[in-house]
Amino acid sequence: MKPEGIFGITRPDPGLLWIYIIRCVLTGPFLPILILPHVFRYMTLRYKFDEEGIGVSHGVLFRRESYITYTRMQDIHLSRGIIERWFGLGTVEVQTAAGTSAAEIRIEGLKEFNELRDFLYTRMRGGHPAPPAARAPEGAAAVLAEIRDELRALRADLEKRRAV
Amino acid sequence: MLYSALRTAVLRILRLPAGPPEPPPGGTVVRIFNASPKYLRYRLLTVFIGALVGLILSVLLLFGALAEGGLLWVAFAAETLFGAAAVFFGYFTARLDFEMRYYILTDRSVRIREGVVFLRESTLTFANVQNLRIRRGPIQQLFGIADVLVDTAGGGSGKPDSDTHQGAGAHRGAIQGIENPSEIRDLVMGLLRKFRDAGLGDPEDHARSGPTEGEPVERMREILAEVKGLRMALTR
Numbered sequence: 120m121k122p123e124g125i126f127g128i129t130r131p132d133p134g135l136l137w138i139y140i141i142r143c144v145l146t147g148p149f150l151p152i153l154i155l156p157h158v159f160r161y162m163t164l165r166y167k168f169d170e171e172g173i174g175v176s177h178g179v180l181f182r183r184e185s186y187i188t189y190t191r192m193q194d195i196h197l198s199r200g201i202i203e204r205w206f207g208l209g210t211v212e213v214q215t216a217a218g219t220s221a222a223e224i225r226i227e228g229l230k231e232f233n234e235l236r237d238f239l240y241t242r243m244r245g246g247h248p249a250p251p252a253a254r255a256p257e258g259a260a261a262v263l264a265e266i267r268d269e270l271r272a273l274r275a276d277l278e279k280r281r282a283v
Numbered sequence: 284m285l286y287s288a289l290r291t292a293v294l295r296i297l298r299l300p301a302g303p304p305e306p307p308p309g310g311t312v313v314r315i316f317n318a319s320p321k322y323l324r325y326r327l328l329t330v331f332i333g334a335l336v337g338l339i340l341s342v343l344l345l346f347g348a349l350a351e352g353g354l355l356w357v358a359f360a361a362e363t364l365f366g367a368a369a370v371f372f373g374y375f376t377a378r379l380d381f382e383m384r385y386y387i388l389t390d391r392s393v394r395i396r397e398g399v400v401f402l403r404e405s406t407l408t409f410a411n412v413q414n415l416r417i418r419r420g421p422i423q424q425l426f427g428i429a430d431v432l433v434d435t436a437g438g439g440s441g442k443p444d445s446d447t448h449q450g451a452g453a454h455r456g457a458i459q460g461i462e463n464p465s466e467i468r469d470l471v472m473g474l475l476r477k478f479r480d481a482g483l484g485d486p487e488d489h490a491r492s493g494p495t496e497g498e499p500v501e502r503m504r505e506i507l508a509e510v511k512g513l514r515m516a517l518t519r
Contacts, residue, residue, distance in 0.1 A: 193407075193411050193435045193436060193437055193454065194405060194406070194407050194411070194435055194437075194454060194456075195405075195406045196403060196404065196405045196406070197403070197404040197405075197406075198401065198402065198403045198404075199401075199402045199403075200400070200401050200402075201297055201298075201400055201401075204297065204298035204299070204402065205298060207298075214435075214437060214454065215437065216435070216436035216437045216454075217437060233305065236404075236406070237307070237308045240307050240308060240309075240392070240406060240408075241308060241309055243408060243411075244408060244410045244411055245391055245392065245408030245409055245410020245411055245478060246307070246309065246391065246392065246408050246410075247309065259499050260499050260502055263499060263502035263503060263506065264502055266506055267502060267505050267506045267509055270506060270509040270510060270513060271509055273513060274509065274512055274513045274516050277513070277516045277517065278516050281516070
């Protein structure tokens with residue numbers, strides 16, 4: 120998938136809502152307590168991919184927005200539980216060097232998790248070929264060679280004049 | 284035979300991918316490897332101990348039932364059935380976990396796939412690696428295996444050695460259950476060395492040492508020689 124495809128992702132797959140519902144049902148008696156926050160979470164979940172980084176926002180009463188830049192990403196984890204695999208979805212977790220063991224950003228409910236992971240990988244630090252180390256600008260050697268030739272000619276002239 | 288048939292069925296139900304994961308794009312793959320078969324034996328040890336405990340309990344219940352009868356027969360049957368199922372399940376998951384475990388080293392990163400019920404693939408680039416070490420517990424030593432831990436920056440709750448169930452903490456890739464930990468460690472070290480700015484150090488510190496090598500310097504020396512000669516020629 121081209122980067123434009125990734126930039127176009129703003130919402131999770133509708134399957135995520137079903138995953139949330141199944142998970143809540145599996146908690147048994149906690150279903151009534153958990154179901155509303157999860158539905159709201161799904162309804163308000165927004166992703167934003169741009170040239171510099173990723174933004175994730177969700178929440179109605181307590182609105183949360185996180186944004187991290189690609190170059191600050193430390194680890195990329197792809198996790199897929201059984202229910203997610205049944206729906207063909209996956210979660211990409213991205214971590215920075217901040218002091219938490221939980222992922223800073225979880226991009227849930229994507230069918231394109233593999234493409235997204237590859238996309239993030241190529242943009243994270245160390246994922247692409249390192250820029251060439253600082254070198255003398257192109258053509259410096261040629262200029263230096265010219266200076267040398269010039270000096271050589273100068274000396275030759277001087278020696279010739281002295282000889283006369 | 285039974286195992287492979289069951290395995291195919293379980294893989295389909297759990298929607299588990301059978302082959303190794305895709306290597307990260309862009310780099311060249313240095314090595315793809317699995318955990319050692321000894322790691323499977325190490326994992327099966329706990330299943331074996333559990334089976335032993337269950338067996339002893341079953342035998343005790345059987346003797347009790349023979350002597351007293353009644354409810355103890357029900358307890359014996361339930362314990363034996365439940366125990367057998369648990370042992371079978373333990374064996375199956377341990378073996379599947381071992382078979383589904385993949386480690387991929389490319390020239391730029393390491394990718395670790397693990398887990399059966401909860402599948403997890405961690406990708407860490409070498410440019411972000413802070414720390415590399417080998418961990419080997421007494422029982423692992425007995426089995427002749429060890430873990431290579433690849434740490435990146437970032438904290439978290441828990442002790443340095445603690446792992447989640449999956450074997451990897453948040454900022455860590457754990458290459459678990461391999462026989463040649465020092466070889467893998469050195470291999471990763473060698474790959475790491477290519478990233479002079481690996482970790483959180485300031486890349487500007489040493490990467491910007493300027494044009495001090497190669498052709499330009501040679502040319503400068505020649506110019507120096509020329510200028511010296513020029514001066515000699517003038518002052519003669």
